[in-house]
Amino acid sequence: MASMPSARAAPDALARRGARAQPAWRRPVRHHAACARVRRDARLGTCAYASSSAPTARASGAGGGGHLAVGGDARLSGLVRVGGAKNAVLALLAGTLACSEPVTLTNVPDLRDVRSMIAVLESVGAKVTRLNESTGDARTVSDVDGLGTLRVDCSRITSSAFTIDTVSKLRASFFAAGPMLARTGWVEMPLPGGCAIGARPVDLHLRGFEALGARVRVTEEGTVVATTAVGDDDDADGACRSTAPLRGRADMSLRFPSVGATHSLMTAAALAEGTTVIRGAAAEPEVADLARMLNAAGADIRGAGTDTITVRGVGDAKAAARMANDSKKKGVLDVASVASLGGCAHRAIPDRIEAGTFLVAAAVTRSSIELEPVILNHVRSTMDVLEAFGCAFETSAVSEKSRTENENETSREVRLRVIPPASRTDARPVTFATAPFPGVPTDMQPQLCVLASAASGVSFCRETVFESRVAHVEQLRLMGVDAVAEGETVTVRGGATTGESEVSDEQNAYAYETRDVFGSDLRATAALVLAGLCAKGTTRVFGLEHLDRGYERLDEKLRALGADVARREE
Numbered sequence: 001m002a003s004m005p006s007a008r009a010a011p012d013a014l015a016r017r018g019a020r021a022q023p024a025w026r027r028p029v030r031h032h033a034a035c036a037r038v039r040r041d042a043r044l045g046t047c048a049y050a051s052s053s054a055p056t057a058r059a060s061g062a063g064g065g066g067h068l069a070v071g072g073d074a075r076l077s078g079l080v081r082v083g084g085a086k087n088a089v090l091a092l093l094a095g096t097l098a099c100s101e102p103v104t105l106t107n108v109p110d111l112r113d114v115r116s117m118i119a120v121l122e123s124v125g126a127k128v129t130r131l132n133e134s135t136g137d138a139r140t141v142s143d144v145d146g147l148g149t150l151r152v153d154c155s156r157i158t159s160s161a162f163t164i165d166t167v168s169k170l171r172a173s174f175f176a177a178g179p180m181l182a183r184t185g186w187v188e189m190p191l192p193g194g195c196a197i198g199a200r201p202v203d204l205h206l207r208g209f210e211a212l213g214a215r216v217r218v219t220e221e222g223t224v225v226a227t228t229a230v231g232d233d234d235d236a237d238g239a240c241r242s243t244a245p246l247r248g249r250a251d252m253s254l255r256f257p258s259v260g261a262t263h264s265l266m267t268a269a270a271l272a273e274g275t276t277v278i279r280g281a282a283a284e285p286e287v288a289d290l291a292r293m294l295n296a297a298g299a300d301i302r303g304a305g306t307d308t309i310t311v312r313g314v315g316d317a318k319a320a321a322r323m324a325n326d327s328k329k330k331g332v333l334d335v336a337s338v339a340s341l342g343g344c345a346h347r348a349i350p351d352r353i354e355a356g357t358f359l360v361a362a363a364v365t366r367s368s369i370e371l372e373p374v375i376l377n378h379v380r381s382t383m384d385v386l387e388a389f390g391c392a393f394e395t396s397a398v399s400e401k402s403r404t405e406n407e408n409e410t411s412r413e414v415r416l417r418v419i420p421p422a423s424r425t426d427a428r429p430v431t432f433a434t435a436p437f438p439g440v441p442t443d444m445q446p447q448l449c450v451l452a453s454a455a456s457g458v459s460f461c462r463e464t465v466f467e468s469r470v471a472h473v474e475q476l477r478l479m480g481v482d483a484v485a486e487g488e489t490v491t492v493r494g495g496a497t498t499g500e501s502e503v504s505d506e507q508n509a510y511a512y513e514t515r516d517v518f519g520s521d522l523r524a525t526a527a528l529v530l531a532g533l534c535a536k537g538t539t540r541v542f543g544l545e546h547l548d549r550g551y552e553r554l555d556e557k558l559r560a561l562g563a564d565v566a567r568r569e570e
């Protein structure tokens, strides 16, 4: 078995884009001689180790598919309901693989990514139904519109090998690798490959699996095979091989607080035998939400939401061996569990990035709107940038008291009103750098660049989490925004006019010309919609295939706030 790659990464494609400036943790790790092949595959976007921007994003930005026709000079008013958090729900769904009894998830948004993750779970035997809470009626999700409440039953795992067909639609599928490895002692998971915002390697996940006692290798085709089995491992289906749970690790540290690696390793450690301490963990609210669900299902996780997480695993090697023998005797074909949690009911947290996107929509259209539910602590850093811009905020109780259990001051849900600066000249330039939570979320960076374009003066927006998350800048420039991306920093000269005519304070619109613009990823497309609200005339924003992955009915919600936004499917 090839040994794990050393962290010393030699410069590659990224080097041509000034990777020299990249901190070590951002350079893809390299293998030995096989690496050349891996790199070749990576350039084809099939392997995460050294991949560069996958071709798909740009291709999809080339004017194909539907668009939103966004009317400019918009004014918004009213209340918008914030849905469940996409990035929490994806992790929660992957985490249900650790549970051998049904999990009921509520506040689940109907998003393309959520449906892709459900397909990933169903591909290994999970039964996922949408529950109608009032009638109790359970329907398969493919037959229904709207999700809301899901019952996820992973009591039977029919395979621990994920196929490229299901996982290739969703990078976050890789979050399921840790739970599956911990549950069955075996996982086969294709490498996710890079995307428009960066190489996005998964070396931290793989190193973590090794630290928990698993053996890890990457096949010729770019599939990760990880197992706790000892001895020869060449027959693909791990049904009757591994009996050992993972082993807790007292000192596991992540060189970067990767959200996905923290989700995956925290869940895996919950099923390990012994205690694991993850230092340098991601502290994102989505991590704390996953820990809350796993604890409700019988795990013992403490410190989630901070950079040090302690997990006392439920794994028990002797019990696992007994279970495996029993299922062998019974000739059970399902993949045997080496460890598992029970079931539970859990409500996903509200989406802080959707909330942040609407806050920016209000600020750039100089409108006052209300949002609920919002957890202030989750959007604090975004609010700080908006306050620097000149916005003010008011909070009040949510109309629908939805969170009752384990609600404390930091996770209390409120209704949030945003009050924009009185005039354009009161809209001050901003300077921010993205960072892991509690820093400014990288998923708000493109939208905050649009905010900067509405300020009177020069703003500096620095991206420190992903190495190529600036594709929106080129599209904003097409609309007449004076923005330049150099290395990690986007410099935006706001309120500037590139058109011949100044715009008065009364008018909401800036000098943006209407054009067809193309989103290359989820947040970039949302940012272009926000810019369209401020343009003169109607802007056609292409890239719905990205937008629908992370925003539930964004056009409808904007229309309900008074915007002129129409969806064109052609």
Ligand code: EPZ
Pocket (backbone or CB within 6 Å): 025, 026, 087, 088, 090, 172, 198, 199, 200, 201, 202, 203, 204, 205, 206, 256, 257, 258, 259, 260, 261, 282, 442, 443, 465, 466, 467, 522, 523, 550
């Ligand atoms: C999650 O992605 C989110 N996705 C992303 O949101 C978000 O941008 C990101 O966290 C950061 O907040 C979901 O939750 C589904 P990471 P994830 O592992 O987990 C490097 C959106 O728009 N890294 O924290 O994949 C990596 O390359 C999406 O909703 C390694 O080097 O992000 C990146 O530069 C986009 N090795 C940085 O860490 C690893 O093994 C952060 O990645 C893992 C990550």
